Amino acid sequence: MTIFKFSLFDLDHKDNRRVSKILLRIFGRSTRVLLQFLFLFHLSYQFKNILEVSRKKLPFGIAQIGKAFRNEINPRNFTFRSREFEQMEVEFFVRPEEGKKWLDQWLADRLAWYQSIGIPRNKITILDVPEKDRAFYSQGTYDLLYAFPFGTEELEGIAYRTDYDLKQHQEASGKPLEYFDEETREKFIPHVVEPSAGVDRTTLALLCEAYDEEEVTDEKGAKETRVVLRFHPRMAPVKAGIFPLLKNKPELVEKARAVTQQLRQHFSVFYDESGAIGRRYRRQDEVGTPFGITIDFETLEGAKDGPLAGQKDTVTLRHRDSMKQERISIADLLPRLHSALA
Missing domain, CATH: 3.30.930.10 (Bira Bifunctional Protein; Domain 2)
Known part of the structure; x- marks a missing residue:
């Protein structure tokens, strides 16, 4: 394809001397560089x-x-x-x-x-x-x-x-x-x-549209400022964060990595096992990740209550904007995320 390029930088202009030196070093003094x-x-x-x-x-x-x-x-x-x-x-x-x-x-x-x-x-x-x-x-x-x-x-x-x-x-x-x-x-x-x-x-x-700060209460009851990027889910660079509740429990880590591998074939996801679960949620809030997926003991042993009581292979799905959490089957994760990101 033929490309026409038009001069914006006057290479002799005093405000562009540093740019001029770099360009002239690359192309030589006999060449006029057009941007x-x-x-x-x-x-x-x-x-x-x-x-x-x-x-x-x-x-x-x-x-x-x-x-x-x-x-x-x-x-x-x-x-x-x-x-x-x-x-x-x-x-x-x-x-x-x-x-x-x-x-x-x-x-x-x-x-x-x-x-x-x-x-x-x-x-x-x-x-x-x-x-x-x-x-x-x-x-x-x-x-x-x-x-x-x-x-x-x-x-x-x-x-x-x-x-x-x-x-x-x-x-x-x-x-x-x-x-x-x-x-x-x-x-x-x-x-x-x-x-x-x-x-x-x-x-x-x-x-500018997504950036927000709000006062929330942490796990210990203290007030703190939550920084969150409220991107439309389609625009979020990371679609979901996946977290094992405890990194020193191999069975939780193994299941969390399996969920990560499953979702990574379809979305940009981030696996994080470092720090308290609340800190991990906050880190993803700051980059605008719309969903947090936590693998906990109910994933392995069965949900304690709710519509999925007794069912294994469920996770906690946390929503970035409302911070509300719900119990959802791992089998339903993919269609649920596809629907939210459509």
Whole structure:
């Protein structure tokens, strides 16, 4: 794939001397180093290749995720504003008369996506960018703003860029980038709707949304602060923690490791046998693990009470947010977790 890269760092600029020295050492003084600041141009450039190879019909899109760079004078607010970051963009090609319809459709889809990963709708503000603030070729732009602790800032932009980008490539290359509609026998340059979002900003929004502190009572009756990341279960890096009640009881450890092995084939899980069970719960709360699974003596000898009284091979399932615990059969663990993480 041909990649166009555009200069963001002026290698002679006094603020970038350290960067310049590293790059010049690698590439040599005769080489001009260019760092890409977005993917739009080479995504548009590949339109014809992908159209011919995949034989797609409109509407269709090309998506890419990767590193991008900005010549930020004042990086700040943790990972929100930085010189190097991860960007994800889609170039969605549509018929000219359907551009505004797809702009609104992408807005609805992106809002639904943010909600699905745990960012509530009431934390996102939609800014319909006025014409005077848009690029001259744009026929509509929405900015999605999130209420960060340091202020309401942009999370994503969705722009209706019309046929401007493809026309520019067509004129510069001298090669046609038109689309032929076999049904209507029309030939035209498609219009582009472009959602563009930063992975780093989305991750930061998830962390801000999930982080919580609450006062709880420990096993000895003392008050303490519980730090918890309330990630949506799908977004949690670890889905379940597995704990033998006591690490000096080989039968508990063996059963806990067997459960770990069973679940690890399906989810990211964490085995922990070190420290008091309450401490182990707290450690998993801090990384956002939605479920804690404890193997205790009732697992081996049979549940003492409840619907599973007398039944062996049961575990204690602890819920991160409520800290409530329930008795569940090991055989039911997998379908239960699959359902919660769907």
